[in-house]
């Protein structure tokens with residue numbers, strides 16, 4: 515299937531009470547792991563590329579990889595820009611065919627965040643591409659948990675969220691409700707009532723960033739309160755690098771790098787599967803995608819050759 519936009523997928527998820535996983539990819543193996551697992555789970559999926567990943571590999575390379583993965587899949591696949599920090603990167607990704615954008619102006623003064631988000635929305639909507647905005651700030655850690663009382667200063671204010679939504683026309687909204695980026699421990703507790711209040715006020719799908727650090731039992735509550743997109747990056751990075759390190763330690767003299775990356779890719783698949791099931795999106799891909807499926811060729815063997 516060609517890429518789809520995130521708009522319909524997130525609105526359907528919000529109505530039906532599940533969330534779509536938005537998984538960060540940093541190389542080909544991760545793109546394959548994410549989309550293949552979504553296919554196996556019959557789940558819609560968002561592959562997201564951060565600005566850091568674009569600096570590393572190029573928006574054009576990632577666009578080509580994700581478009582190919584989508585073409586081969588029979589479930590809906592979205593190509594999303596994660597934390598685009600300025601107008602230029604958003605326009606660049608639009609030009610590369612991204613089907614969903616994000617402008618993150620959460621570090622800017624409120625009025626400036628509104629002004630640039632509005633600009634991105636105006637341009638993207640001209641070609642039917644939805645935009646995620648961020649209000650309040652999801653902080654970034656060095657791996658550890660941040661005390662709840664400290665986190666509260668970053669929280670999204672529901673009244674500000676309404677003003678932001680009305681003045682920008684964003685299609686989805688990243689909110690700060692207790693999670694933090696790059697947490698390596700799953701300990702964060704969320705302000706569920708705040709999620710419900712923001713959802714009540716703005717009526718659009720809400721996005722949870724930093725989900726790798728959130729306790730599992732918080733996720734169904736957050737979804738019920740209005741979260742429809744959940745971002746996962748750190749846990750996939752952990753799965754990939756832990757397996758790489760294990761393979762390297764077991765056979766440090768190896769020169770066939772696929773002996774290291776093939777098990778790492780397999781580990782990412784299992785991490786993605788766990789999240790898809792936790793978010794409740796398994797089996798939510800419409801069947802007509804399958805009927806028109808593109809699996810006319812035999813699947814390529816994924817094991818590294820001898």
Ligand SMILES: [Zn+2]
Nearest residue numbers: 695723724745
């Ligand atoms: Zn984020």
